Amino acid sequence: MIDNPFYTPEFHGEYELVSVGALDLADGGSIPDCRLALATFGELNAAKDNAILVTTWYSGTHQIWRDVYIGAGHALDPERYFIVVVNQIGNGLSTSPHNADGANSGIAMSAFPRVRIEDDVVAQERLLREHFGIERLALVVGGSMGAQQTYEWAVRFPDKVRRAAPIAGxxxxxxHDFLYTETLMxxxxSDAGWKDGEYASHEDVADGLxxxxxxxxxxxxxxEFWKQEAWRGLDFESQRAFLDGFLQPYFRAMDPNALLTMAWKWQRGDVTRLTGGDLGAALGRITxxxxxxxxxxxxxxxxxxxxxxQRLVPGSELRVVEDIGGHLGLFGTAPTYMPQIDRNVAELLATPA
Amino acid sequence: MIDNPFYTPEFHGEYELVSVGALDLADGGSIPDCRLALATFGELNAAKDNAILVTTWYSGTHQIWRDVYIGAGHALDPERYFIVVVNQIGNGLSTSPHNADGANSGIAMSAFPRVRIEDDVVAQERLLREHFGIERLALVVGGSMGAQQTYEWAVRFPDKVRRAAPIAGxxxxxxHDFLYTETLMxxxxSDAGWKDGEYASHEDVADGLxxxxxxxxxxxxxxEFWKQEAWRGLDFESQRAFLDGFLQPYFRAMDPNALLTMAWKWQRGDVTRLTGGDLGAALGRITxxxxxxxxxxxxxxxxxxxxxxQRLVPGSELRVVEDIGGHLGLFGTAPTYMPQIDRNVAELLATPA
Incomplete structure (x- = not known):
């Protein structure tokens, strides 16, 4: 158990930790007491048909969804929907290598097992059903690794997902993604301070982070983001200041093993494990x-x-979001980003399903 | 002086080392005895108007130009042209940190000075004029950092360059390139074996390489290269085999300080140093x-x-080369690549200038 101030309510605002009990994992091993960190917005209605699940991306938490995507005026409106953001396993808030204590002390740090996207989805389904009594979701939405989870939900539990919005994933x-993720790992x-996952503090791995x-x-x-100096919109005065003042502190605050757990999972996102490797068959399951x-x-x-x-998902539509922020357009820093997300998600929510 | 078997005629075929004497550098300091490694193909005619200069890219040498781009049936045809491929300073064959001996022993390894694209071009112009008596070039062509040198030639010496073909640069x-290069450096x-540039062998930096x-x-x-598994065209059986059998040995054979010298130079390629930062004015000089x-x-x-x-170069044309090999399409491994290069370069050479 490592105390890291980043993974606290001081940094992240209020969230709940809910245990879904022991979780046997697809790749072997299990998490004895799988705790999912979640934040909810709005009220579940009596019919329990207004629930939206939001899944989180690599390095992300519920925080950015709360601050950027959810609220009055957004498609994800707590006045109409009961929105549950579930932090993925290993993201530092849910059960993760650095916080594995108590019943999980046997899987702390380098002993943490391999977790797959499908393990998250199985745990989330159990959470929603057992903790909230939710059997069917009005929408599953997530970006990047959140999109991986969104697809896994729609393929694995087609009867439980009325609408799906995988963003940037x-x-x-x-x-190619596999290779990119490998360089991240x-x-x-490669930082000697990582010590095969047995560092004493994430700060020992500052160079690697x-x-x-x-x-x-x-x-x-x-x-184009760099060429147009779009970082000026975030009130930085130079490329170097943006890198040093934004990206560096963002990642240096995080736990190395948490990032590695997510990276391994990201590399292996694969809905075709349900259909013997057939992507068309897997995506064809989506209703x-x-x-x-x-x-x-x-x-x-x-x-x-x-x-x-998209062409393999029956009845689906391609909605391209324009943003020179690229993948990290997901942060929603461009003023033109959220209106596109809201317009599309609102239209999706208004579509009978 | 480090013996590295990669930088030898056994690996690279025959080449000459020609000294252009002392080279004062744009960023300060000088190379006391600047030796340029070069390979020539064909014969200089009596009018000395059939000379083509080829410049080299990051990590590249004359070798790939000889093996892929130059020869009968190619636009760069030694039957018609006198083709001089000049290895850039710091590429491991021309004067470089690891081979700085004799008069250059004071700038060996970590003492090697900063070299800019313009230093290469100044040295090349002197070489061509003093060693070969060439005052005007039928063509300057190069890829990537070779394109940087090509542009620098056309901007710095407009009267000496009749045609220019900057490829992929x-x-x-x-x-963005600056950042990418920074991660390469x-x-x-970050390899402890690098020892601030004072390693005993490039093999000490194998992890970093x-x-x-x-x-x-x-x-x-x-x-798309990865998605379509284009490496199969190079007779590899898996992505991993391609990475381990091609990219890894390719770069691990090289000298770390040579790569760093070139990377620093790449980051600062900038023809506007001749025009007070005005890109339009710089490219407008090109004839x-x-x-x-x-x-x-x-x-x-x-x-x-x-x-x-391109839009800033008077009378220029944009000729996009299609290759899912991306930047390393420059290696010419796709059978569709060289025909496009040859078609365009042949047309350029046939254009009166």
Whole structure:
């Protein structure tokens, strides 16, 4: 158990920890006491048919959904919907290597087992059913690794997902993404302070986390983001100031093993495990009304990869989001981003399903 | 002086080392005895008007030009032209940190000075004039950092360049490229074996060179290269086998300080140093007939960046090369690549200038 101030209500605002009990994992091993950190917005109605599940991305938590995506005036409106944001396993808030204590003390740090996207979805389904009595979701929405979870939900539990909005992510991870993620992992594990996952503090891995942040600088935005100096919109005075003042502290605050757990999971996102490797068969299972929403300038979930999957989802639509922020357009910092998300998600929610 | 078997005629075939004497550098300092490694093909005619200069890219040498681009049946035909390929300073064959001996022993290894694109071009102009008596070039052509040198030639010596073909590179390096190059440098310098540039053997930096190679896996090709498993065309059986059998040994054979010298130079490629920062004025100096040739799938010299510069070059044309190999399409491994290069370069050479 490592105390890291980033993974606290002081940084993240209020959230609940709800145990779904022991979770046997797809790749072997289990989490004895799988605790999911979640934040809810709005009220579940009597029919329990106004629930929306939000899944989280690599390095992300419920925080950015609360601050950017959810609220009055947004499609994700707590006045109308009961919105549950569930932090993915290993993200530092839900059960993760650095916080595995009590019943989970046997899987702390380097002993933490491999977790797959499907493990998250199985745990989330159990949480929603057992804790909230929710059997069917009005919408599942998530970006990046959240899109992986969204697809997994729609393929694994087609009867439980009425609508799906995977943003900037794929159902089957691509070979290029696998390589990119590998460089992220290697940036961390090449730091001697990582000590095969048995560091005493995330600060011992500051150099590795810094290199990891720099890779996000190259791939996370777009060539045009840098050329147009879009960071000026975030009140930085230079590229260097933006890197040092934004990306570096963002990632250096995080837990190295948490990032590695998520990265391994990201690399292996794959809905075809349900259909013997057949992507068409997997995506053909989806009955949810689905809007596939890639970001036009995304360097590692390019539109064409998302569009190829979209064509395999019955009745789905491709809704391309324009943002020179690229993949990290997901942060919603461009004033033109959220209106596009809201317009599409609102239209999806208004579509009978 | 480090013996590295990669930088020898056994690996590279025959080449000459020609000294251009002392070279004072734009960023201060000088190379006491600047030796340029060069390979020539064909014969200089009596009028000395059939000379073509080829410049080299990051990590590249004359070898790939000899093996892929030059020869009977290619636009760069030694039957018609006198083709001089000059290895850039710091590339391991020309004067470089690891081979600085004799008069250059004071600038060995970590003492090696900063070299800019313009230093290469100044040295090349002196070489061609003093050693070969060449005052005017029928063509300057190069890819990537070779394109940077090509632009610098056309801007700095407009009367000496009749035609120019910058392939997959820019006249002014982009902010995104700067960041990518920084991650390449950091992959090397983060290896404890690098020892601030004073390693005893490049093999001491094998881990860093390996990480450096992996970054090329992410950015050097394209998402589509990996998705379509284009490495199968190179007779590899898996993505892993391709990475381990091609990219890793390619970069691990090289000298770390040589790569760092070139990377620093790449980051600062900038023809506007001649015009007080005015890109339009710099490119407006060009009188060479110029074909700007970006590769459509290049992830860090995207077509739009090259096209924006092309529009500033009087009378120039944009000739986009299609290759899912992305930037490393430059290796010419796709059977569709060289026919496009040859078609465009042949047309350029046939254009009166």
């Amino acid at each position: 794929t159902a089957l991870n691509t070979p 290697e940036a961390i594990t 810094g290199r990891h942040a720099r890779l996000w600088g190259v791939m996370g935005f777009s060539t 949810a009304k689905t809007f596939v929403m890639p970001i036009d300038e995304d360097m590692f979930f390019p539109v064409r990869d998302c569009a190829a999957e | 820019t006249a002014l390096n982009t902010p 950091e992959a090397i310098t 390996g990480r450096h190679a992996r970054l090329w896996g992410v950015m050097g090709f394209s998402t 060479a007939k110029t074909f700007v040739m970006p590769i459509d799938e290049d992830m860090f010299f995207p077509v739009r960046d090259c096209a924006a510069e």
